[in-house]
Amino acid sequence: MSKKILLGAICTVLFCGTSATVFAQDNAPSGAASSLLNSADPRAAGMGMATTAVNDNPFGIFGNAASNLLSEKRMGFGYSYNPVMPDYNKGVATHAVGGYFNLDENNGFSLGFRYFNGPKSIIAGDDAVAGDSFRPNDMAVSIGYTRRIVDNFTMSLTARYIRSDYTKFGSDYYKAGNAFTFDLGFYYENTIESFYGSTWAVGLNVSNVGTKLDISVPSNPIAMPAYAKLGGSIDMPFSENHKLLAALDLGYTFMPSTDASFTAGLGLEYNFLKHGFLRAGYHYGDEKSIGGSYATVGLGAAVGPVRVDASYWIAGKESPVKNTWAVGLSLFF
Structure with missing residues (x-):
């Protein structure tokens, strides 16, 4: 089997994971397992991330x-489904499961699982004859602990195990790779009684700081794209049955340093009658952020403990994320 063909195929897979994963987290082009470094949240996706x-x-x-x-x-638990580049790749998707459980007012745990099923590819042999087909995959398992520091101010630490399996490309050239990363998060909220009892909040999250991912033979570790995001929001209940949430995020990818990039997301969510949700947002990405800039819209419905969310990307004709969509099902108790 030709190593040159294998290398081309794996670059295609990495590109798909980096540039077209629906819940793009502003990943640098050379980052490893970029298909898994996403918010996995259809609600946030409808609000410009x-x-x-x-x-x-x-x-x-x-x-x-x-x-x-x-x-x-x-407590809350959810599942989301996200087709990747639906105009170009059939059957390629990211699946995510997330949840949290608060033990008491001061301590809580979070769990997350993501799985990316890569595009089906055909590898030609040394004689240029079509060979076996394969689907590479990425997987990540996360566990987080949250602690209340003072009233209305919390801090979290998340550990994540990431595995990328490319062994079917050929054991002489590629192997399954493993990496460990950590997130550090902060969140503060308070109430503005003079403004309809609105709640405002600020958050900071530094994510994917850890080891590199090594999937090649001989060894050539690839850096995980590490980033920091600063966000703010205000939740305005104009009446018992009508609320408006506005949120803003500013993000900066700082690893690998050669591919540093800046992003921003602005979104609105209108909650009517406590059962329906309308969302819209805009996500900006600079020239080094492969996901680029695009608008998003979303819908949601809640009945009892069940909430269903859906979102859709509105992007330019040449954008890899055009016509992307995501759906999610959540339960709250």
């Missing part, structure tokens, strides 16, 4: 686990 200062979120461990402890509900 603004999630750092938003709570009541079972997918909070992917955005800022510190926000979970101040959620209205004691």
Whole structure:
């Protein structure tokens, strides 16, 4: 089997994971396992990816686990499904499961699992004859602990294990790779009684700081894209049955340093009758952020403990994320 063909195929897979994963986290082009470094949150996706200062979120461990402890509900769990580059790749998707459980007012835990099923590819042999097909995959398991520091201020630490399996490319050239990373999050919220009893919040999350991922033979570790996000939000209840949430995120990818990039997300969520949600947002990405800039819209419905969310990306004709969509199902108790 030709090593040159193998290298080309694996670069294609990495590109798909980096540039077209729906819940793009502003990843640098050369970052490893970029398909898994996403918010995995269809609610946030409908709000331009603004999630750092938003709570009541079972997918909070992917955005800022510190926000979970101040959620209205004691526990929440969710599943999301995200097709990747649906206009170009059929059957390629990211699956995510997230949840949180608050033991008491001062302590809480979060869990997360993500799985990316890569594009099916055909590898030609040395004689240029089509060979076996394969689907590489990435997986990440996360666990976080959140602690209340003082009233309305929380801090979280998240540990993450990441595994990328490319062994079917050929054991002479590639191997399954493993990495360990950590997130550090902070969240603060307070009430503005003079403004309809609105709640404002700020959050900070530093994510994916850890080891490199090594999937090649001979060894050539690839840096994980580490980033920091600062966010703010205000939740305005104009009446018992109508609320408006506005959120803003500013992000900076600082590792690898050669691919540093800046992003921003701005989003709105209108909650009517406590059962329906309308969302819209805009995500900005500079020239080094492969996901680029795009608008998003979203819908949600809640009945009892069940909430269903959906979001859709509105991007330019040449954008790899055009026509991307995501759906999620959440339970709160």
